[in-house]
Amino acid sequence: MAIENLHDFLTDYFTANHCGILENENGKVTIQLTDEMDELIMNRPFYWHYIKQIGQQGQPMKVTFITNPDRRDEQGEWVHFGSPRLHQIFNTLGQQGKITRQFEQVDTAMQRSPLIPWLVINLKIIYRGKHKKDELLSYGLQLINGTLVSPMMDKLIKLKLHTGIPDFCYTITPLIRYKSGYQRIIRYVEKYLNTKDYTWAKESWEHLYEEGKLLEYFYKDVSTDGEKQEQLKQSLSEIEKRFRPNISIDIVNGGIFYLSQQTSNTISSNG
Amino acid sequence: MNIQLNKDSEFIEEFETALNHDGPFSSWDLFQMSYLSSQATLTTEFTGLIAPKHLPHVEFLPHQLDCAEQIVEEMNGRGLLADEVGLGKTIEAGLILKEYMIRGLVKKALILVPASLVNQWVLELTQKFYIPAVSQGKRPVWDQNKVIVSSMDMAKRSPHKEKILDQEYDFVLIDEAHKLKNHKTKNYEFVRALRKKYCLLLTATPVQNKLSDIFNLVSILKPGHLGSYEDFTANFGRDRNNLFNDSHLKQLIQKVMVRNRRGDTKVDWTERKVQTVSIEFSEEEQEAYNRLTAITRDASTFSSITLTRELCSSREACYLSIKKMLSQDTEIPNRQAYEDFLKQIEQLPHHAKADKVIELLKDSDEKFIIFTEYRASQLYLQWYLQQHGISSVPYRGGFKRGKKDWMKQLFENHAQVLIATEAGGEGINLQFCNNMINYDLPWNPMRLEQRIGRIHRFGQQHDVNIYNFAVKNTMEEHVLSLLYEKIHLFERVVGNLDAILAELEINDVEQEIQTIFTESETEGEAKIKLDNLSSVISLTQERINSKEDWNGNRESS
Numbered sequence: 136m137a138i139e140n141l142h143d144f145l146t147d148y149f150t151a152n153h154c155g156i157l158e159n160e161n162g163k164v165t166i167q168l169t170d171e172m173d174e175l176i177m178n179r180p181f182y183w184h185y186i187k188q189i190g191q192q193g194q195p196m197k198v199t200f201i202t203n204p205d206r207r208d209e210q211g212e213w214v215h216f217g218s219p220r221l222h223q224i225f226n227t228l229g230q231q232g233k234i235t236r237q238f239e240q241v242d243t244a245m246q247r248s249p250l251i252p253w254l255v256i257n258l259k260i261i262y263r264g265k266h267k268k269d270e271l272l273s274y275g276l277q278l279i280n281g282t283l284v285s286p287m288m289d290k291l292i293k294l295k296l297h298t299g300i301p302d303f304c305y306t307i308t309p310l311i312r313y314k315s316g317y318q319r320i321i322r323y324v325e326k327y328l329n330t331k332d333y334t335w336a337k338e339s340w341e342h343l344y345e346e347g348k349l350l351e352y353f354y355k356d357v358s359t360d361g362e363k364q365e366q367l368k369q370s371l372s373e374i375e376k377r378f379r380p381n382i383s384i385d386i387v388n389g390g391i392f393y394l395s396q397q398t399s400n401t402i403s404s405n406g
Numbered sequence: 407m408n409i410q411l412n413k414d415s416e417f418i419e420e421f422e423t424a425l426n427h428d429g430p431f432s433s434w435d436l437f438q439m440s441y442l443s444s445q446a447t448l449t450t451e452f453t454g455l456i457a458p459k460h461l462p463h464v465e466f467l468p469h470q471l472d473c474a475e476q477i478v479e480e481m482n483g484r485g486l487l488a489d490e491v492g493l494g495k496t497i498e499a500g501l502i503l504k505e506y507m508i509r510g511l512v513k514k515a516l517i518l519v520p521a522s523l524v525n526q527w528v529l530e531l532t533q534k535f536y537i538p539a540v541s542q543g544k545r546p547v548w549d550q551n552k553v554i555v556s557s558m559d560m561a562k563r564s565p566h567k568e569k570i571l572d573q574e575y576d577f578v579l580i581d582e583a584h585k586l587k588n589h590k591t592k593n594y595e596f597v598r599a600l601r602k603k604y605c606l607l608l609t610a611t612p613v614q615n616k617l618s619d620i621f622n623l624v625s626i627l628k629p630g631h632l633g634s635y636e637d638f639t640a641n642f643g644r645d646r647n648n649l650f651n652d653s654h655l656k657q658l659i660q661k662v663m664v665r666n667r668r669g670d671t672k673v674d675w676t677e678r679k680v681q682t683v684s685i686e687f688s689e690e691e692q693e694a695y696n697r698l699t700a701i702t703r704d705a706s707t708f709s710s711i712t713l714t715r716e717l718c719s720s721r722e723a724c725y726l727s728i729k730k731m732l733s734q735d736t737e738i739p740n741r742q743a744y745e746d747f748l749k750q751i752e753q754l755p756h757h758a759k760a761d762k763v764i765e766l767l768k769d770s771d772e773k774f775i776i777f778t779e780y781r782a783s784q785l786y787l788q789w790y791l792q793q794h795g796i797s798s799v800p801y802r803g804g805f806k807r808g809k810k811d812w813m814k815q816l817f818e819n820h821a822q823v824l825i826a827t828e829a830g831g832e833g834i835n836l837q838f839c840n841n842m843i844n845y846d847l848p849w850n851p852m853r854l855e856q857r858i859g860r861i862h863r864f865g866q867q868h869d870v871n872i873y874n875f876a877v878k879n880t881m882e883e884h885v886l887s888l889l890y891e892k893i894h895l896f897e898r899v900v901g902n903l904d905a906i907l908a909e910l911e912i913n914d915v916e917q918e919i920q921t922i923f924t925e926s927e928t929e930g931e932a933k934i935k936l937d938n939l940s941s942v943i944s945l946t947q948e949r950i951n952s953k954e955d956w957n958g959n960r961e962s963s
Contacts, residue, residue, distance in 0.1 A: 138446050144439065151435035204462065208811065216446065217460025219536050225443035232440025234424045236431045257441050258414075259448070265482050266452040267509050271445050288441055296434045313425060317418045325411070335452060336409050342482070346628070353630030369601060370629055376603050377482060381410040386417035387444045388437060391425065 141221075142202040145214060148224060152231075162203020163211060168195040175227055176220075235390035237296040239398055243303040250300070250393035252278040252309045254316040255287050257387040258324065264339030264380035271387070272327075274320045275402070278309035282403045283323060290402050291392065306393050313391075324384060336380035343378035347371060449509050453479055457504040464534055466501065469671040470494050473664045474501040483511075483604030484627045486583070486663040488612040493666050495608050496527070499579055500535040503553070506577060506604060507537065513551045515577035516570070516600070521557035523581065528555050542566075548573055558585075562596045575602045583607035586626065587619035598626050612663060617646045624662055631662060676840075677869040678862055682886060683766075685758050685877050694750055695880060698724070699929075701743045711881075711923045716780060718882045719846045720760070721751045723782035759845060759875050760790045766843070766873065767796055767823065773839040776825045777857050779846050784825050787845070797821040803828030836860050840868040845875050847886060849916040851895055881923060884936055889919070892940040893947065906946045 138144045146156060146164055155167040168176075173195035174183050186193040199211035200220070207213040214220050238250060253275045260270045275287030284290065300306065311319070350370050357363035394402070424431065432440070449456055455475055458466055470493075477485040477498075483506065489495050506512035517539065519527050524541050531539035531553065542556035548569045558580075561570055578600050580586065586594045586607070605627055613619050621638050624631055632638050632655075642648050642655050649655060668675065687695060698717055702710035709731065716723035728744055738744065767774060776798075778784050784800055791798045799813050799821045817824040818838055839861050848854055862870045876886040889895075912918055918939065926932035 138442050144442065147435060148439055151433055151439065208808075215462050217457075217462065217536060219538075222447075225447060228436065228440040228443045232432045232436040232438070234421055234431060235434065235437040236425070236429075237434055237437075257444070259444060261510075262452075263511075266479065267511055268450060268452045269448045270450070271441075271448055273441070288438075292438065298431055298433060313422055314418060317421070321413065328411075333409070346630075349628070349630030351630075353625075353634055356634065356636075366598075369599075373601065373603060377484075379410070381412060383412040384414055386414045388432075388440050389417065389421055390431070390437060 141214065141216065145200055145202065145221075145224075148228075157197065158199075161206070163199065163201045163206055163209065165197060165199045165211075167197050170195050176223055229387075233388045235298075235388070236392075237298060237390060238300045238304070238306075238393045239395050240295040240297050240301050241304065241395045241398075243301065245303055248304050249396060250304050250306045251396060251399040252307060253287075253392040253394055253399070254278055254309075254311075254313060254320070254389070255291070255392050256317065256320050256389040257288060259385045259387055260324070260328070261383040261385060262335065262380075263382070264335050265342055265378055266335070272324065274323070275392070276311070276316045276320055277399060277403065278311045278313075278316055279307060281311060281319070283320070284402055287402075294394070294398060296392070300393070304393075317389075321384065328382065339378050339380040343374055346374045346378070350374070447508075455501070455505055456508055457501055460504065460508060461501075461535065464497075466497065467494065467671065469666045470498050470501065473498045473666065474505065476664055477502050477606070478505055481662060483577075483606075484662070485606060486612060486623055486627065487606055487608045488610065488663055488665040490610060490665075490667045493668065493671065495610070496530055496581075497534075498664075499606055499608060500531055500537065502606065503531070503577060503579070504535045504537060512576040512604065514573070514575055515553040515579070516561075516573075516575050516602075517553065517555040517579045517581070518558045518561055518597070519555060519579075519581035521559055524555050524557055527581070531555070558593060562592055567596065571596075571599055571601070573601065575600060577604045577606075578602040579606045579608065581608045583623060584609040584611050584619070587616075587622055589622045589625070594622065594626075612665070613646050613649055617642060617644050617648055619646075620649060620659065624659070627662055632658060676862070676866050678858070678872060679869055680872045680874065682891070683762060683873050683875050684883070685762050685875060687758050687877055687879070688755060690754055691758060692879065694721075694747070694754060695877075697747060697750065701740060701747060704740050704743075711920055714881060715846070716782075717751075718759075718877050718880050719778060719780050720757050720783035720786045721754045722786045723780040725751055726782050756790065757786075759877065760787060762875065763787065763791070763843060763845070764794050764796070767791070768794065770841075771822070772841055773817070774823050774841045774843060775836060775839055775861060776823060776843045776845050778825065778827060779848060781827055783845065784827050787825050791823060791825075796823060798823035798825050800824075801826040801828075835863060837863055837866040840866060841871045841873075843873045843875065847874060847876070847882065847890070849885065849919045851890070851915055854890075854895065881932070884929075884933055885919060888933060888936040889940045892937075893943045906943055910942060910946055 142162055142164065146159060149166045149168075149172070150156065152169065152172050154169055154172055156164060157167055158165040170183075170193050173193070174180075177196055177198075183193060200214045201207055201209060201211040202214055204213070204215070212218075212220060241248060241250075255273070255275045257271070257273045260272065262268050262270075273286040273288040275284040275290070276282070277284075309316070350367060354363055354367040455471065455478070457474075458464075458471065469489075473487070473489070477483065477487070483502070487495050487498055489498070503512065503515060517527055517531075528539050528541045531537040537553055539553040539555050542554055542560060546554065546556065546560075546566065548554070548566065549572075556566075560566060578597075580597055586597055588594060589598075607623055607627065609623075612623065618635075618639070621632050621635065633641070642652055649659065695714070695717055698714055702713060709727075713724055713727055713731075716727055725748060728748055732738065732741065732744060763776065776787060778787065781802075784802075788798050788800060797820065799816045801810070801813050801817075801824050805813065813824070814836070817836070824836070824839070842858065842861055844854070844857065848857075858870070858872060874886060874890075876882040907915065919936070922935045922939070923932055926935060
């Protein structure tokens with residue numbers, strides 16, 4: 136999974152946020168924002184505050200985005216992978232797409248069918264030392280028998296999902312509580328981290344040690360001067376911040392997914 | 407191994423609350439897109455730059471990318487950025503800051519620059535790098551997570567100083583860092599005391615006078631890297647030439663400093679062919695010039711110097727200025743003389759320089775850029791060229807972006823000549839043209855460099871021809887032959903002139919020249935003063951060049 140087509144991504148984003156697409160051709164799209172989206176991304180809080188104060192209907196804006204670089208000089212806002220607009224949208228998604236509950240839309244042929252609960256957690260691991268990198272992981276935990284599947288998102292995108300439960304389906308109550316399911320996933324991530332190569336962290340420690348030695352040498356003749364000792368302390372803390380290796384686990388988003396017995400089996404078996 | 411692990415503890419609480427309250431839940435589409443956006447902002451590798459992919463509208467030169475990579479990867483974000491003037495230190499610094507911001511390592515940054523450059527930095531960072539930088543303003547808010555650009559003078563004053571020293575910055579940048587060479591100054595102590603993670607010092611002249619200059623700069627970035635001060639002087643002495651003679655010191659310095667010189671850049675710079683075109687005024691013109699000199703000498707002011715300069719450009723420019731002066735200023739002692747003079751220049755034939763332009767252009771089908779200092783001359787030239795069947799388009803700094811692009815297109819595809827009054831700022835790049843006429847010369851050599859930079863830049867395929875026009879027996883000739891040519895302004899491919907001027911504490915060459923002309927009683931006196939100025943510059947230039955024998959090959963560790 137990746138954003139392969141930025142234009143489609145943008146259009147999908149506004150459609151998913153109930154905005155009207157007024158025009159859309161050759162890498163240029165014009166969108167009629169809703170009130171909510173205008174407030175969220177157009178950065179004009181005074182206008183909306185004023186409108187609400189006088190109890191009027193606001194006029195949400197129309198915006199044109201251009202993704203085709205050949206047309207970037209035309210009227211509209213050029214959006215590319217570095218543009219502030221795209222990153223603003225990414226930021227809104229951090230909240231808008233954080234927590235979900237989905238049901239697989241199965242054709243039950245009027246048979247009563249059970250749906251099995253899965254806890255899905257997408258998370259980012261951030262490795263920081265002298266340098267920094269991230270890793271994105273996606274896990275699914277079956278909350279009845281504890282099967283763990285990764286990468287889960289790749290399986291989910293093939294399914295038909297919706298926030299409402301389909302007719303004739305019923306959900307099975309999880310045997311594993313959400314919180315302990317979550318903790319299981321985190322323990323699994325920790326185990327995974329134990330298998331990684333830590334040359335980078337070793338190098339960072341060594342570097343920290345070397346620079347620390349230089350600092351102590353630099354201040355060696357002033358060990359009785361209080362002010363200089365403060366300077367030394369500050370410098371030491373600065374190199375700690377810069378080099379001391381650490382790892383963070385940040386949750387991107389997560390949800391409960393109720394999947395059919397058959398889908399659950401398929402996912403578990405090649406997972 | 408001992409590695410700190412930080413876990414997210416908020417998510418699961420929020421998650422359980424949502425499930426207990428039956429929502430709110432996001433749609434499947436938004437959930438997927440949120441995952442995709444995390445993926446799009448991922449930095450999957452420890453090394454390499456990702457910022458250039460985020461800045462598709464900026465064309466980085468190879469040495470700029472190398473520099474940023476070296477500072478980030480090898481120097482871990484603390485370095486002395488000491489490229490020669492004109493190689494893009496600001497761009498390199500912006501690229502480094504952007505890289506750290508994308509990687510999520512910098513949120514709060516402080517950029518300290520000379521007061522006159524604050525706005526330029528803000529513009530560059532916001533427009534070129536999409537870094538939401540703000541200038542300090544009157545009532546600065548220091549304690550927010552922002553990128554703030556401030557003047558050093560303001561930042562080091564109370565009450566700002568105390569507030570700034572309370573902050574913890576992820577990134578601190580000091581422009582014109584050679585001002586920190588003395589560790590006993592307030593500036594130095596202030597910068598040293600700033601709490602900072604990453605730190606860039608920018609200067610074109612890392613060693614100005616004493617070898618200890620570099621010791622002091624490095625001690626801000628990495629105290630102890632060069633040992634203690636006593637070790638340093640014991641090992642390397644005080645002679646600044648040791649920086650280049652002592653290979654051990656050189657190696658140490660290269661671990662904290664990037665210095666590109668134009669010759670080291672991988673860019674294949676084509677040659678600059680500079681030609682002085684000496685022009686003789688017609689008899690009537692020379693007479694008018696002499697008369698104007700006499701009139702203005704009676705009551706010499708800066709504006710009267712401008713009038714004579716204008717006459718060297720076009721009678722139109724001069725005429726309009728005199729007219730304006732007469733209508734605005736009622737207390738001109740020699741009003742009558744000016745009024746008579748206006749009648750005289752009405753009678754003048756075509757300007758000798760304009761005729762020279764025609765002579766140069768008429769046998770050529772190549773494209774030319776003509777730079778003039780005056781709007782009136784621009785219009786006149788456009789009309790005069792048209793009279794001779796030569797197509798031209800005008801260009802001014804004040805044009806809106808769209809119009810600028812349009813003029814550029816017209817020039818590229820249709821017109822033979824572009825007549826411009828201004829080159830500075832975010833000007834256009836015209837590397838498809840390789841002939842330039844400096845119809846009249848700016849008195850600020852840096853502006854001249856900007857002009858030439860429009861065509862002599864990355865992407866230029868041909869040698870560049872520069873024609874400098876100067877009218878004989880006028881102030882133009884004096885400035886050109888006594889100053890610009892003597893200091894080899896044109897031969898040098900973006901030289902270290904600003905370093906020289908900084909060392910001589912000349913802030914404004916234009917003003918310097920103007921003062922020379924205004925305060926000199928005779929032409930001879932002006933000539934001698936100009937000559938002195940150029941000698942001082944040349945001497946300093948020689949001294950600076952001799953002290954730097956840096957072979958430029960940076961060592962990679």
